[in-house]
Amino acid sequence: MKFKNEVIGKHYADFLVENEIVVEFKTVPYIKDSDKNQLLSYLKSMQKRLGLIVNFRSDKVGIKRIVLPDKYLLESD
Numbered sequence: 001m002k003f004k005n006e007v008i009g010k011h012y013a014d015f016l017v018e019n020e021i022v023v024e025f026k027t028v029p030y031i032k033d034s035d036k037n038q039l040l041s042y043l044k045s046m047q048k049r050l051g052l053i054v055n056f057r058s059d060k061v062g063i064k065r066i067v068l069p070d071k072y073l074l075e076s077d
Helices: 033-046
Strands: 015-017 021-026 050-055 062-067
Touching: 021 033, 033 050, 033 062
Parallel strands: 021 050
Antiparallel strands: 015 021, 050 062
């Protein structure tokens, strides 16, 4: 993870699909805001637009789709 172009820590996403979709796997009773914020952080630092949180602990597999707002994506030349 970078702040003002300086590496300040390391975070690892669980899975990256087709170099586009960041997937986080959870086994929690429910998906919390902190889980969503974690995925948003990954999306920002990896400059990816789409992420999924997949929760295996609920009665059925729960999937939450997170989209990074355009204002956080860097323009490519």
